[in-house]
Amino acid sequence: MTHTDSHENELLKTTVRAFIKGELLPHEEEVDRLGYVPEEIGRQIEARSKEIGLFASNLPERVGGGGLNYTAMSVVEREYGRTSHALHSWIARPTELLLACEGDQIARYLEPCVTGEKRELFALTEPGAGSDVMGMKTNAKRDGDDWILNGSKHFISGPCMPDFAIVFAVTGYDETPRGPRKRVTAFLVDVGLKGFDIREGNKCVSYRGYKTFELSFDDVRLGPDQILGAEGKGLELSGKWLGMGRIWVGTTCCGKAERLLEMATDWAANRKQFGKPIGSFQATGFRLADMTIGLRTADLLVADAVRRADAGQMEDMDAAMVKVYCSEMLNKVADDTVQIFGGMGLMEELPVHRLWRDSRLERIWDGTSEIQRHIITRSILRPLGA
Numbered sequence: 001m002t003h004t005d006s007h008e009n010e011l012l013k014t015t016v017r018a019f020i021k022g023e024l025l026p027h028e029e030e031v032d033r034l035g036y037v038p039e040e041i042g043r044q045i046e047a048r049s050k051e052i053g054l055f056a057s058n059l060p061e062r063v064g065g066g067g068l069n070y071t072a073m074s075v076v077e078r079e080y081g082r083t084s085h086a087l088h089s090w091i092a093r094p095t096e097l098l099l100a101c102e103g104d105q106i107a108r109y110l111e112p113c114v115t116g117e118k119r120e121l122f123a124l125t126e127p128g129a130g131s132d133v134m135g136m137k138t139n140a141k142r143d144g145d146d147w148i149l150n151g152s153k154h155f156i157s158g159p160c161m162p163d164f165a166i167v168f169a170v171t172g173y174d175e176t177p178r179g180p181r182k183r184v185t186a187f188l189v190d191v192g193l194k195g196f197d198i199r200e201g202n203k204c205v206s207y208r209g210y211k212t213f214e215l216s217f218d219d220v221r222l223g224p225d226q227i228l229g230a231e232g233k234g235l236e237l238s239g240k241w242l243g244m245g246r247i248w249v250g251t252t253c254c255g256k257a258e259r260l261l262e263m264a265t266d267w268a269a270n271r272k273q274f275g276k277p278i279g280s281f282q283a284t285g286f287r288l289a290d291m292t293i294g295l296r297t298a299d300l301l302v303a304d305a306v307r308r309a310d311a312g313q314m315e316d317m318d319a320a321m322v323k324v325y326c327s328e329m330l331n332k333v334a335d336d337t338v339q340i341f342g343g344m345g346l347m348e349e350l351p352v353h354r355l356w357r358d359s360r361l362e363r364i365w366d367g368t369s370e371i372q373r374h375i376i377t378r379s380i381l382r383p384l385g386a
């Protein structure tokens with residue numbers, strides 16, 4: 001990063017922090033209590049984020065996006081992490097998968113997502129296929145030039161009812177030395193199509209108000225122009241962008257950990273027991289020291305990964321390390337913060353319990369900690385033929 005870049009990113013940080021503080025934080029408590037984001041609040045966040053140029057800031061300028069590079073985007077995501085996903089997800093960052101749109105798909109899907117006229121969902125997970133993506137049963141069979149889609153997805157999340165979903169389905173098998181392997185294809189599936197049912201699913205206790213949807217497909221007819229990318233190349237397409245998604249999870253974890261650490265530090269300096277601030281007891285002071293080390297390390301890991309991504313050199317292992325380290329760091333910081341607050345840490349009157357509850361999801365979505373460790377292990381051992 002050049003000196004100019006770092007100055008610009010400081011300004012970016014100040015702008016986003018002020019926006020989060022003024023427009024999102026005031027709604028946190030209400031949204032958590034209600035369990036949903038009132039439509040007018042979501043739309044207001046959407047509109048204000050467009051006014052200040054944050055909407056679709058992750059996408060390149062050539063498609064109408066903000067054109068931020070990964071390093072700048074990490075500054076933005078870190079600030080978003082200070083508040084609830086239920087709120088900051090209204091500031092759209094359309095999935096970069098949509099950059100694979102071609103021909104008419106650009107005007108039908110990519111451009112409306114950049115302007116905010118449409119919202120998409122990323123639908124990979126199924127009730128029987130979570131970590132084991134290849135356990136996928138949703139399938140599409142050829143019928144002339146068309147495809148007939150059947151199956152179901154769950155835990156597919158977003159801030160509000162979407163306009164379409166990017167749905168991954170099995171479209172055949174490839175013969176490999178290890179036996180037949182599923183060919184997976186990504187389809188653009190419009191809400192409202194005959195046979196496509198979408199409804200709100202289970203309610204998550206992390207980020208209350210952020211919605212998960214259940215999708216089911218019963219003989220949904222799709223034209224050949226509904227394929228995103230190439231037939232049979234869905235996992236290559238998603239794999240390319242899943243890595244960045246994992247880095248954004250890690251980055252938001254750093255923002256949330258910073259907020260918790262600020263609260264814990266303030267409490268430790270002001271809460272007195274035995275006539276002294278509790279921070280003066282080594283047990284509390286060392287806890288704060290370890291939290292600070294964890295956050296600094298996580299930030300450095302993110303900075304290294306986004307630098308690699310900007311240079312086109314990021315590998316699966318880089319993203320996996322960010323995801324597992326930052327999410328586990330956050331969970332430790334959240335738990336330590338509750339401990340430093342004592343009983344007050346679990347009382348509804350303070351936000352600590354909420355951030356602690358929100359933090360728990362980060363070790364699960366976008367690939368669990370175990371799956372990230374599996375990716376790292378594979379990267380280490382595969383070059384040795386093991």
Ligand SMILES: Cc1cc2nc3c(=O)[nH]c(=O)nc-3n(C[C@H](O)[C@H](O)[C@H](O)COP(=O)(O)OP(=O)(O)OC[C@H]3O[C@@H](n4cnc5c(N)ncnc54)[C@H](O)[C@@H]3O)c2cc1C
Pocket residue numbers: 122123124125129130131132154155156157158204212361364365366367368369370371374
């Ligand atoms: C709030 C929320 C939002 C989500 N949003 C989306 C979305 O928008 N789109 C989408 O496609 N998905 C989404 N997901 C799904 C998410 O990615 C999955 O929940 C996650 O990948 C784990 O899958 P699972 O829940 O089925 O757990 P499982 O795969 O059943 O795992 C259960 C446990 O077994 C462990 N495990 C499984 N296999 C192994 C192994 N080989 N080695 C060691 N341990 C293993 C896991 O690590 C975990 O601890 C969302 C999930 C949640 C909770």
